[in-house]
Amino acid sequence: MDKKTVSMNDVAIAAGVSLKTVSRVINEPDSVRESTRDRVHAAMEALGFRANFAARSLKLGRYGCIGVVLFHLSGGNVDMIDGIADAAAERGFALTMIKKRAGEKMTLAEAARRMSQLPVDGMIFNLRQMIDDFDTFEAPKDLKTVIITSMEHPTCSTVSDDQEGGARMACEYFLNRGHKNVYFVSGKKESLSSQCRMKGWRAALETRGIEPPEPLQGDWNADSGYAAGLVLADKPDCTAVLAANDCMANGVMMALRDKGLSVPDDVSVIGFDDELYKTIPNSILTSVKFRHRELGVRALNEVVAGLEAPSSRSRTLVSGVLVERSSVKDLRA
Amino acid sequence: MDKKTVSMNDVAIAAGVSLKTVSRVINEPDSVRESTRDRVHAAMEALGFRANFAARSLKLGRYGCIGVVLFHLSGGNVDMIDGIADAAAERGFALTMIKKRAGEKMTLAEAARRMSQLPVDGMIFNLRQMIDDFDTFEAPKDLKTVIITSMEHPTCSTVSDDQEGGARMACEYFLNRGHKNVYFVSGKKESLSSQCRMKGWRAALETRGIEPPEPLQGDWNADSGYAAGLVLADKPDCTAVLAANDCMANGVMMALRDKGLSVPDDVSVIGFDDELYKTIPNSILTSVKFRHRELGVRALNEVVAGLEAPSSRSRTLVSGVLVERSSVKDLRA
DNA sequence: TTGCGAAATGACAACGTTGTCATTTCGTTA
DNA sequence: TAACGAAATGACAACGTTGTCATTTCGCAA
Numbered sequence: 001m002d003k004k005t006v007s008m009n010d011v012a013i014a015a016g017v018s019l020k021t022v023s024r025v026i027n028e029p030d031s032v033r034e035s036t037r038d039r040v041h042a043a044m045e046a047l048g049f050r051a052n053f054a055a056r057s058l059k060l061g062r063y064g065c066i067g068v069v070l071f072h073l074s075g076g077n078v079d080m081i082d083g084i085a086d087a088a089a090e091r092g093f094a095l096t097m098i099k100k101r102a103g104e105k106m107t108l109a110e111a112a113r114r115m116s117q118l119p120v121d122g123m124i125f126n127l128r129q130m131i132d133d134f135d136t137f138e139a140p141k142d143l144k145t146v147i148i149t150s151m152e153h154p155t156c157s158t159v160s161d162d163q164e165g166g167a168r169m170a171c172e173y174f175l176n177r178g179h180k181n182v183y184f185v186s187g188k189k190e191s192l193s194s195q196c197r198m199k200g201w202r203a204a205l206e207t208r209g210i211e212p213p214e215p216l217q218g219d220w221n222a223d224s225g226y227a228a229g230l231v232l233a234d235k236p237d238c239t240a241v242l243a244a245n246d247c248m249a250n251g252v253m254m255a256l257r258d259k260g261l262s263v264p265d266d267v268s269v270i271g272f273d274d275e276l277y278k279t280i281p282n283s284i285l286t287s288v289k290f291r292h293r294e295l296g297v298r299a300l301n302e303v304v305a306g307l308e309a310p311s312s313r314s315r316t317l318v319s320g321v322l323v324e325r326s327s328v329k330d331l332r333a
Numbered sequence: 334m335d336k337k338t339v340s341m342n343d344v345a346i347a348a349g350v351s352l353k354t355v356s357r358v359i360n361e362p363d364s365v366r367e368s369t370r371d372r373v374h375a376a377m378e379a380l381g382f383r384a385n386f387a388a389r390s391l392k393l394g395r396y397g398c399i400g401v402v403l404f405h406l407s408g409g410n411v412d413m414i415d416g417i418a419d420a421a422a423e424r425g426f427a428l429t430m431i432k433k434r435a436g437e438k439m440t441l442a443e444a445a446r447r448m449s450q451l452p453v454d455g456m457i458f459n460l461r462q463m464i465d466d467f468d469t470f471e472a473p474k475d476l477k478t479v480i481i482t483s484m485e486h487p488t489c490s491t492v493s494d495d496q497e498g499g500a501r502m503a504c505e506y507f508l509n510r511g512h513k514n515v516y517f518v519s520g521k522k523e524s525l526s527s528q529c530r531m532k533g534w535r536a537a538l539e540t541r542g543i544e545p546p547e548p549l550q551g552d553w554n555a556d557s558g559y560a561a562g563l564v565l566a567d568k569p570d571c572t573a574v575l576a577a578n579d580c581m582a583n584g585v586m587m588a589l590r591d592k593g594l595s596v597p598d599d600v601s602v603i604g605f606d607d608e609l610y611k612t613i614p615n616s617i618l619t620s621v622k623f624r625h626r627e628l629g630v631r632a633l634n635e636v637v638a639g640l641e642a643p644s645s646r647s648r649t650l651v652s653g654v655l656v657e658r659s660s661v662k663d664l665r666a
Numbered sequence: 667t668t669g670c671g672a673a674a675t676g677a678c679a680a681c682g683t684t685g686t687c688a689t690t691t692c693g694t695t696a
Numbered sequence: 697t698a699a700c701g702a703a704a705t706g707a708c709a710a711c712g713t714t715g716t717c718a719t720t721t722c723g724c725a726a
Contacts (some may be wrong), residue, residue: 005394005475007712018676023714033674033722050473053452054391055712058681061338063387065429065451073415082406085432094451096398097428099418118398118427119386119452140383142338226614251614279612281559281584340682351706356684366692366704388682391711 006047015043026051057119064092066303067120069111070099072128076273076292080148083296084124091304096120108137108147116140122303122310124148129192144306146299150192152315157306159299159316161290163193166320167200170242170270170288173322175208178331179240179268184215185228185252187244191220197244197272218248225251232267233259239267239331246271246287250280253327264329274323284326294318339380348376359384390452397425399636400453402444403432405461409606409625413481416629417457424637429453441470441480449473455636455643457481462523477639479632483525485648490639492632492649494623496526499653500533503575503603503621506655508541511664512573512601517548518561518585520577524553530577530605551581558584565600566592572600572664579604579620583613586660597662607656617659627651 008022015022017036024032025040032040043049057063066088070077088095096118100106108131115123122144127134130151139145139156146157174182184201187194198215205212216231218224225248232238233256243249249271253263263269263284274289298316306312341355348355350369357365358373365373376382390396399421403410421428429451433439441464448456455477460467463484472478472489479490507515517534520527531548538545549564551557558581565571566589576582582604586596596602596617607622631649639645 005712009712019712020677020714021675024675027714031674036674048474050449052391052712053450054387054389054396055681056387056714057452058385058387058391058683058712059714061681063452068430070418073411073418078406078411082432085403085406085430086434089432089434095430096452097401097418097430099415099422101419101422116383117386119390119396119429141381222610222612222614247612250612254614276612277555279555279580279583279609281555281587338682342682352682353684353706353708354704357705360684364704369704385682388711389684391682391713392684394711 005052006049007052008049010047011040011043011049014047015040053119062121063119065094065096065119065121066300067096067098067115067118067123069115069123069125070097071106071111071126071131073099076290077126077128079292080126080296080299083293083298084300085296086293087297087300091300093121093300093304107131107133109133112137112139112143112145116143122146122307124299124303129190139310142310144303144310144312146302146306148295148299150196155311155313157302157312157314157316159295159302160318161292161295162317162319163196163290164200164203165317166272166288166290166322167197167242168204169320169322170272171201171204173270173286173328174240174242174268175204175210177268177328181205181210181213181237182240182242183213183232183235183238185218185225185241185243185248186215187218187220187248189217194244197242201242218244220245220247222247222251222254224248226255228252229255230259232256233261240328241267241269243269243271246273246276246285249285249287249327250276253285264327268328270322270328286325286327287323288320289323290320291318338385339382340385341382343380344373344376344382347380348373386452395454396452398427398429398452398454399633400429400431400448400451400456402448402456402458403430404439404444404459404464406432409623410459410461412625413459413629413632416626416631417633418629419626420630420633424633426454426633426637440464440466442466445470445472445476445478449476455479455640457632457636460525462525472643475643477636477643477645479635479639481628481632483529488644488646490635490645490647490649492628492635493651494625494628495650495652496529496623497533497536498650499605499621499623499655500530500575501537502653502655503605504534504537506603506619506661507573507575507601508537508543510601510661514538514543514546514570515573515575516546516565516568516571518551518558518574518576518581519548520551520553520581522550527577530575534575551577553578553580555580555584555587557581559588561585562588563592565589566594573661574600574602576602576604579606579609579618582618582620583609586618597660601661603655603661619658619660620656621653622656623653624651 009019012019012022025037125147127149148159150160171182186198202212216228229252243252249269256267271285271287274287276285277283295318342352345352345355358370458480460482481492483493504515535545549561562585576585582602589600604618604620607620609618610616628651
């Protein structure tokens with residue numbers, strides 16, 4: 001004949017104290033005499049008391065949860081979520097998550113509306129592709145909102161890895177070693193990452209007065225890199241290739257080899273994401289790696305910092321790192 | 334001079350109706366006359382009303398959230414979370430997440446304690462390694478708990494992919510094609526997946542009266558597979574190798590080739606997880622693939638199904654799939 | 667013992683919503 | 697027009713906590 005749940009009142013009665021004393025045992029134990037505290041703890045134990053989250057947050061006016069909206073869940077996102085989750089744990093926050101379903105059309109406004117019905121004090125949007133209402137979106141005024149994306153937003157705080165800078169860094173690495181030009185193999189057209197990486201590549205070349213060659217269109221997978229590699233192998237002026245990710249870079253390298261060319265002696269290659277070593281023993285591929293975890297950490301910290309001032313706005317860029325291996329030849333040597 | 338939040342009462346006053354009518358507009362719109370409804374909607378719009386989650390759940394006695402505890406976040410887990418998230422969305426649930434931090438020691442009991450302070454109607458534990466209190470753990474009686482793990486649990490529902498069956502399937506695939514024995518390269522020792530895969534491999538051989546050779550210890554990465562491959566290349570009776578994941582399988586294959594052996598002509602190889610094709614163009618590796626997404630979906634459905642009867646218990650096994658490519662030679666041919 | 671300030675505890679309201687039940691309004695028929 | 701049943705609306709309590717403020721108990725000095 002159990003009541004459904006055990007309340008603080010039940011505990012209070014069992015321990016022979018007042019409701020408020022039970023509350024104090026939980027929230028400010030030092031203000032309760034030890035003997036009383038023990039009695040209350042015993043009663044809680046005996047009855048299997050668990051504090052009611054809803055009542056507590058109703059009274060406190062906050063939840064201790066940060067909302068995370070995933071528009072896309074994969075690859076680097078994992079490390080990012082890992083960063084968010086760890087930073088949240090460290091600061092005593094839990095995460096509330098919703099995800100766009102495959103095929104579903106979800107705008108920022110729609111996501112914000114759903115999220116704001118849930119127990120959250122602030123929210124993080126993880127956006128990897130362009131979305132219709134990006135520029136027009138306005139976050140709820142009382143809910144701090146941070147967007148992880150490559151684009152700048154007019155009203156919300158954003159956190160992004162510096163993809164453009166990473167691509168520029170890779171190009172300069174080539175150019176500083178005597179290469180006269182750099183070819184580019186892109187990822188899927190609609191991907192923001194791919195677009196930014198391409199933009200950085202273009203900018204780096206143009207800064208040096210070099211006319212960027214036509215980029216080769218890939219789709220992130222090794223096969224598309226292989227196809228691009230076959231094309232590049234026939235270009236006599238191609239000494240340096242920047243591929244928008246490691247898988248495609250690997251495809252490029254294998255095609256070059258199949259065409260009798262050596263990496264790095266004939267052609268140098270740089271990839272992105274530094275993940276080839278996980279799959280290929282003794283991988284030689286130099287790669288630009290982004291610190292996705294750091295991205296998540298920064299986003300969470302930004303939300304928490306802004307809880308009291310939801311309308312504040314900031315833009316954070318997290319720089320990439322060039323992981324050097326031996327796939328780039330120094331032509332000056 | 335704004336009040337912090339807008340309540341239903343504020344809306345009611347603005348619309349010139351009672352509190353309860355506003356509530357009805359939200360929960361049972363058909364029971365409110367259209368003209369009234371419009372007035373209320375207008376007031377909500379004007380004031381920027383958002384329903385208070387805490388008050389609502391306090392009254393309703395449920396949250397509409399399922400808790401997810403991640404002891405480890407990586408690789409296949411992503412697809413699993415994806416499955417959980419999609420299934421949750423479909424059934425109108427949000428997810429509340431907490432994650433074990435790197436280095437932190439978290440028991441099941443501890444995780445359950447933390448989770449049960451959060452807004453959740455039930456919870457899913459994602460456990461990939463053995464944990465101290467696994468056998469002694471008892472879930473809160475009023476909170477449906479499902480554990481995703483390879484082991485059977487005395488009181489909680491579990492969902493698992495059939496790793497043992499997958500390994501058995503791969504071995505039988507070899508044996509049915511005339512191979513007389515199968516060598517095994519394991520993953521990290523403490524990994525449950527690795528242990529189960531090894532168990533299935535052993536069982537399959539023993540069923541056929543074959544003495545399993547000493548397994549080779551790996552660590553999931555390609556380099557350890559390569560090392561194992563070098564050893565195996567010197568064993569004349571080695572015609573078939575089962576590696577506990579694709580990365581190590583790739584390492585094995587590269588070592589065999591470096592030793593002048595051909596795959597599959599001299600040695601056949603099968604891996605696990607079917608992910609090599611993402612990195613290697615024209616990959617030939619046959620691999621056992623688990624449907625991680627399905628795992629997540631099943632876990633969530635199990636929780637939701639058990640919300641009313643938290644102490645019910647079930648065990649779900651999700652079978653793997655053998656993705657055939659050309660890394661296995663049919664010796665009977 | 668008495669008195670006193672500090673420490674410990676308690677009574678009660680309030681957070682914003684929904685359920686119960688009473689009341690008002692509406693449309694219809696006699 | 698009156699009377700009626702159904703539809704629409706409202707008043708009030710309740711969910712389980714925490715904050716405010718009042719009351720009781722304690723330890724110690726006189």
